[in-house]
Amino acid sequence: MLFSLTTAQQHLSITSIWGPEQTEVDSLCYNSSDAGKNSAFFCIIGSQADGHEYAREAIKNGASMIVGSNKPFLEKLTAHYPSVTFLHVADSKIAMAEFSIFFHNFVHHSLKTIGVTGTNGKTTVTAYTRTLLNRLNVPTGIMGTAGMWDHQSKLTFKQTTPTTPEAPDLHAIFERIYQNGAKAVSLEATSIAIEQQRLHGIMFDVGIHTNLSPEHLDFHETMDHYKQSKLKLFLQSKQAVVNLDDEGMADDILAVFKGPLLTYSIEKKADIYAEQIVPDETGTSLTIVTQHNRYDIHVPVFGSYNISNLLASFCACMHLGMEEEHIIAQLPFIEGPEGRFQVIDHYPRYKIILDYAHTPDALELVIEAAKKLKHRRLILMLTGIGLRDPLKRPKMAKAAEGKADAFVVSVDHPGFVDREKVADDVVSGFSDPHAPNVYKEPLREHAIHRSLSLSEEGDLVLITGLGFGGYQHVNGEQVPYDELQVIQDFFDKEKAQNIVSS
Incomplete structure (x- = not known):
């Protein structure tokens, strides 16, 4: 597209311009290796590198525009590249978000947007919301x-980030989803994404809060900073959904949010709450109580924490104008994301559950839910994460201790950290790290x-951790990984061994 700065300045926070005031821009990037002909390159200052140092490389690769916050550097560079447009901005991350919105013609305004924040449950809430809205004839991504x-x-x-995309990717996906016919999008709003301004400029139709517990402290350093980052979502939300059961930040949201708000609970009376929650082998029976009615239903959902996630999605749909009776009618057809209390039941003799639990509190909840299913012994696989706060690793073992018959400790996304070190950190959390029922297998495939x-026969195998996503971060690379194939490989090997032995 022909980028006219005269027009663009009405929407962008530009403080200085050098070079052509009209230039062709066909793509936005923040990695110089992704720059191509007519790219706009944003110089992002991160914890490991300063993007300004890669501006020349971006220009060499074809960038027609450079956006940065280092004014003396940009002034110096413009003398060497007079055909390139240089823009000085106060904050490159905010500028990148503003440019992304402008470049994609404010397409998010054409979608109903639901932002979900919380330590646990974000992925499940977005999936539940998508299922419900799709069934209620609101096509949702x-x-x-x-x-x-x-x-x-x-x-x-x-994906260049684990969860919430960077602004150029985010708005490109908005546009793609919209062009494919969607009318709404439900997205995970992580604390890091909020703090890094990836969501800047978006006023969400609904902001959802799930819970708050210690996480990402390697980035935030303190729980207060972590909480304050998440609270920012509700400064850019028209309507809010709040979990009254969460002691971490529910009261903070209720204190600061002034717009339309719905609360939900599985422990207290809220705008929407659940009671008489009874699990069985196929899901959960419960009563949902609204401000107007009571509904007795059965849903294919396991674990009280997922009932809570279900209520969050229920509230989101109500905020978007759906009739509560219509929402209730669709709840028995709810679908969760893969790897979230995913029951694998097509292997005779084996009962397997996969769950993304990667924080101590999430691990406790999924163990509690699993133990309510019929089983003889519980074999639990738990992990430490190389890319995350090392202080959390022993807490995983402490959260699980005494709650299973056998423990297999492994590693997720080791990054540049030695797998043995990560696994040892987790095992150190057991009161007896050398107990005969504690096994260490640093490679996730071997642990499974x-x-x-x-x-x-009759045992339940609970496999937890960051197994889904299609890859593992290893030494700076995204190494392809398929959890279901790893499981299938075990049975293929077992079958081959049986044939040989017979």
């Missing part, structure tokens, strides 16, 4: 840890196979 989806299928998209090999 999702963005987050489970990938990018329109209302019909998963989109092919290279060990867990399954420990299982006997």
